Amino acid sequence: MKSSNIGLWIAGAVMAWCGWIALDMATPLSSQGRNYSTLPEVKNATVPVLVEFYADWCGPCRSVGPVVEELSREVSDRAKVVRLDVDLQSELAASHGIRSIPTFISFKEGREVARESGAISKAKMLQMLGL
Template structure:
């Protein structure tokens, strides 16, 4: 299955997330291969990427290979999901949370 969520790196983060269209919220999933809860959140993030196509951008940052971005945003525990809008963090969710909660928080940014 083709991944809908963008694979973000230290190199592409600024362009894809911080310079995204001001009206487009960006959900970023900070995760790692070895993190159990991250593997639970991963499929949910993919579903949201599909559901919000055209309304929001969804991406993933592997904290092991992109420590610069993870450090910049103070990611200490994963999974951590940050919602950016106009280059700023407008919401954050730490830990494995139900899809409905993630969806609600992302939807709140889409309509604003």
């Protein structure tokens, strides 16, 4: 290999890596298209369910945590709100295609109906629940 071709090799490797990332991100999330979640709270729910996937070390998760807890108390008669620690439930998070935290997924009749990543407002959470 000539030293003048090293730049081409590096450029090719970077392009291949970017292509792999693009293909990986284009792959449908594993929970989409499924009829039911693997979460018992979702499977057996007769009301809408909002699941927050979070971690204790995550700054945005810590900031939105009290809002999620408050929402859970406010809508307890009309919906379920569940917080799921991805460090303790990594397989469950992976089965739902969680790639960033916090991620909120709302389920109705066991089906995923909405998904948002990042710290969201209480109004957005209510919207995801259809309330």
